[in-house]
Amino acid sequence: MSAVGTPIKFAGEGHSRGYYIRTVIFFAFLVFLYGPIIVIGILSFQGEQGSLMFPIRGASLIWFQDVFNPVYAGDFRAPFVRSIVLALIVMVITTLVSFLAGLAFRRGFKGSSLVFYLVIVSLIAPPFLISFGLGIGFTSIGLTSQWWSGGLGAHLTWTLPFGVLIMFAIFSRLDHSIEEAAQDQGATRWQRLRYVIIPIVAPGILAVALFGFTLSYDEFSRSSLVTGTGNTLPVEMVTVRGTAARPSLYAVGTMTTIFSLLIITGTFLSLYILDKRRGLLTGGRVTESENYPKKQGASAPAAE
């Protein structure tokens, strides 16, 4: 048995009973995790008599048509477009601001722990309070919060903590000596950023972009009171659920989930391709660095 990936086998030979129990629990959890969403996917293909509950009544596409051309339920089209536009704006701001913050934390500055705690507070603050405070804050200065103002801000308080913490983690793993080597070779600050740091942290930037987009696209709690005259998709769904709920609620839920899954798959594919490319680029160097300590170790006694 090799040291890498050695499983713990408590009962000695073969798989222990615990292993089988844990396998069953894991796959049961996956069913629990994905089951409900698959079921509402099925329920959105019901016929005209369909309701939110079982049994399935007939089969048709009318609830999907209802989403695009609303007869029964609220209009999901405008909220959907709004949510995508907002998510794109949040994604761009989150990525830029988190990257800059990552650089700042890496360099270190007075008060960095204070900013770090501020980020943690942003993560754990009760969502409703943020929405409430933003809402009356806007009102008290004579404005009405809209999805692109207060809503945008509310989303950023949720996406930025994830973005900053990811960047913080990525930069803390980044070896300072790589940058120093580039500096020794005469690279300017800009060149070091452009040709050394950004390519190395690129997967992290992509991950932050994924978090920025999806967390904004799905956000409800923090922005529920501040979207103004135009609801975002999650806010619209909760509103519709509160009033006349028809299976078009499931149809829109199914479509938005498929949309999210496409975004996630796309991001992971890009990450995979990026990783492959990097593997090709750094392939030679990795072997070198692996040999390096050995050579040093071998030459040290000889020098003595």
Place this chain on the structure above:
Amino acid sequence: METEQTVLGRFGAYLQITPLVLILVTFLIAPMVVILLYSFFKFGPFATQIGVFVIDNYVRSLSFDSSTWPALADTIRTTAITWAITLVLGFVLTYYLVFDVIQLRIKIFLFLLAVVPFWTSGVVRMIAWLPFLGKEGLINGSLIGLGITDEPLQFLLFSDFAVILSYVHVLTLFMVAPLFNVMARIDLRLIEAAKDQGAKGWQILLYIIIPLSRPGIAIGTIFIVALTASDFVAVRLLSGGTSGTLATAVFNQYAQSRYPLSAASGIILLILLLLFVGGIMRLVDIRKQL
């Protein structure tokens, strides 16, 4: 070159952190200050008297017979149950991924499968429970069909059960991700050594794996507690607003336009959360774990 270094070095970091600080001050700190101010405004007889400062709202919220106490008890109960379930479940799932699955590719694939719903809509995942719960739901239907019960089980919708079920469904991956991060870094030679010394399975678990997983448990706990204690969405969608947690009280008081009372309850919730998370962060250095 030298001057560029020092000048940029001194101010660069501040320039780079400014956007983050500006955004958080505007959209996080300012709203909290507004809430804090509102919590001291006089409420009544008919409306909020803006600019009239009193401490009545807190006196009322913290008085002996206030509804804050049962709401707080409900919050602690709901949060504790959710935390306990997600901790045990999250631990078993992560343990399986880290120690039972051998092939790295499968390990990564299964890990992703377990955490992908994080990037999908929480609202949709809560709504997705509707066909299962409820009087005519799938679970009651099957139970009656199988002859296990004659009457539909009422507790399946509009109850704490439905709310906690949806918390476990939505939040378990907040425990799995940080646990995976620390558990995957446990040196397997440590476990080999313990086995060589004759340690039993439960001893390895109790004296090696659990202690080394502590930072992951801490971070997961912060997520679960903060998200459960301040949630008002699951309650709204699945319990018909009947659940009486503190966060729901804040929402209901707001809905009744009793802003100062809502703000005071909200500030109490915020302070309790900050104390709890501050306490955990004193135990575990999160910055080191990232």
